[in-house]
Amino acid sequence: MTTLDLNAIIARACHATPGPWGHVADTTTHGQEVHRIGSETTNSDVASVDRRSGEVTDADFIAHAREDIPALVSEVRHLTEERDTYRRDAESWRRYMASQAAIDNATPPRRPTIPFTPTHDKLTHPRTPHTKTTALAEAREADPTDDCD
Template identity: 45%
Template sequence: MTDLNLNAIRRRCETATPGPWMTGSYFGARTLGPAVAVISGNLPPIELDPLRNGKADARFIAHARKDVPALLAEVERLSAEVTELRHAAERARPVVEAALRQFDTGSNEDLHELDRAVVKYRGQQ
């Protein structure tokens, strides 16, 4: 895993104003025209400069309320899957080692041992 602190990200997400968030326009005191704003509940809007990619920024911020929890869930799902695959690889190690021994010696007994190991391994899944 990278140096992402998923717990810190989750805490920030859970303590943020609940969604849905949306984008809209309003006339700000410091602007010459309609400014893009992110509106959330009864909080004052965040002003974004419409001349400097404000609409795209507003969409990004508004979608973050749903996107971040979805991304956290996917990271956790993939982490669990990686852990399970590591465990499966560890369980498969004896089967692979038996197969390598069989190829080194070529004896029939090793083939039978490999077959038993594969059957046992398949039964564990």
């Protein structure tokens, strides 16, 4: 896709005959059938399309170009501004995430703390079979009706 020179397009639109434009079927003095396209405000012709070779759709397209072109340029500018805003936001998030990754990589991982519980005057790991058996036995002694299995 080529880069549009939106300023040049708007400049051409600003120098064109003021709109809105319309079109009517007419016959010239020489008997040629045409669609005259003209300004509805200044009552002047801006173009004509030969009815034998041109379609009414061509005249309709040309007549609407007076309002359509500036509207399209406005929309392109709006969408370009919106896209640029999203790009800036995305770049900001990329920088933020990179800084968070750098912090995470610079900070040494914490060692997990393993809780120890005293049993019979010595420390044992809570996942050892002895500790599990002791914990079940203590639970049964505390409440013999509770089924801990």
